[in-house]
Amino acid sequence: MMMCKQAQAIMQIPTGGMDLSAVSRRRPHKEKAVVVIGATGTGKSRLSIDIATRFPAEIINSDKIQVYEGLDIVTNKISEDECRGVPHHLLGIVDPESDFNAGNFVSTALLAMKSIVGRRKLPVIAGGSNSFIEALVDDENYQFRSRYDVRILWVDVAMHVLEQFVSDRVDRMVAAGMVEEVRNIYNPNADYSKGIRRAIGVPEFDPYFRAEYSSSTDHKTRAMLLETAINETKMNTCKLGRRQIEKIHRLIQVKGWEIHRLDATEVFQKKGREADEAWEELVARPASLIVDDFLFGNYRYRDFAVSSEIDDRGIREAEIRAAMATASY
Numbered sequence: 001m002m003m004c005k006q007a008q009a010i011m012q013i014p015t016g017g018m019d020l021s022a023v024s025r026r027r028p029h030k031e032k033a034v035v036v037i038g039a040t041g042t043g044k045s046r047l048s049i050d051i052a053t054r055f056p057a058e059i060i061n062s063d064k065i066q067v068y069e070g071l072d073i074v075t076n077k078i079s080e081d082e083c084r085g086v087p088h089h090l091l092g093i094v095d096p097e098s099d100f101n102a103g104n105f106v107s108t109a110l111l112a113m114k115s116i117v118g119r120r121k122l123p124v125i126a127g128g129s130n131s132f133i134e135a136l137v138d139d140e141n142y143q144f145r146s147r148y149d150v151r152i153l154w155v156d157v158a159m160h161v162l163e164q165f166v167s168d169r170v171d172r173m174v175a176a177g178m179v180e181e182v183r184n185i186y187n188p189n190a191d192y193s194k195g196i197r198r199a200i201g202v203p204e205f206d207p208y209f210r211a212e213y214s215s216s217t218d219h220k221t222r223a224m225l226l227e228t229a230i231n232e233t234k235m236n237t238c239k240l241g242r243r244q245i246e247k248i249h250r251l252i253q254v255k256g257w258e259i260h261r262l263d264a265t266e267v268f269q270k271k272g273r274e275a276d277e278a279w280e281e282l283v284a285r286p287a288s289l290i291v292d293d294f295l296f297g298n299y300r301y302r303d304f305a306v307s308s309e310i311d312d313r314g315i316r317e318a319e320i321r322a323a324m325a326t327a328s329y
């Protein structure tokens with residue numbers, strides 16, 4: 001699989017057209033950032049790329065497993081095609097044997113954000129690790145809150161619908177070569193509590209690969225161990241999804257975070273073009289309106305009315321308000 005390339009920070013030259021310089025000129029003390037959260041499989045990457053193709057933006061990955069190099073199938077990293085040329089940071093760059101923790105994430109994400117806003121672009125932080133997001137947004141040195149205004153978007157999918165989807169996704173991963181991929185990093189003495197081996201789909205296959213090593217295991221037992229490993233990968237992915245959603249509820253209810261919820265359930269109940277249309281209507285468009293309002297806000301119509309392509313897109317203020325009202329959790 002061709003992977004989406006990690007952005008080369010020094011090589012990013014701002015392109016022409018709409019940039020955010022007008023925004024930062026008016027509010028020099030605070031930059032803006034968008035965060036995309038949600039359970040595994042809901043479409044966070046897709047939404048972040050949708051945003052980055054509609055606004056000048058770069059993406060910072062906040063999935064604690066996708067930061068590591070390798071296991072592209074198991075960790076479900078987006079392909080080069082899906083990236084659509086949008087620069088990504090913290091994606092597949094960390095040594096898979098090392099341990100990348102929340103503290104490492106906070107410091108590297110803040111650096112990436114600084115370089116992105118330096119290019120007059122919007123940092124979009126997207127990924128499933130809510131602990132990373134919480135550590136970043138509420139870091140003890142107040143580095144994030146003091147420098148950035150933030151909008152948080154939550155792609156939500158009803159759990160029973162999501163469970164079927166992620167379960168089918170595991171079957172697709174197996175068909176795409178997941179077992180071979182995990183076998184390549186198999187080491188009977190490996191520590192599953194560190195680095196990329198914590199990925200769901202790695203420890204689950206240990207008994208199966210162990211049996212492959214042992215000549216005494218018969219064919220039937222191996223087949224059963226493989227099926228068990230696949231079943232457990234599915235179960236653990238569903239468990240992860242439930243934990244992620246619980247954590248988001250906690251961020252809203254206990255920490256009082258303002259989070260804009262976008263319900264993508266219908267998208268998963270449709271297929272092909274209908275699903276794409278539902279995504280646009282229920283997720284991509286409301287998200288764009290929220291980001292548009294966030295970036296260009298109240299003064300947009302006063303100041304930008306005469307010039308620029310912003311006006312041409314014809315989004316009216318009332319529409320934004322309506323979208324905000326229905327999209328807010």
Ligand SMILES: *[C@@H]1O[C@H](CO)[C@@H](O)[C@H](O)[C@H]1NC(C)=O
Pocket residue numbers: 224227228231
């Ligand atoms: C795996 O899951 C399927 C479907 O739930 C079940 O029928 C099967 O018995 C399970 N296999 C094993 C080995 O647990």
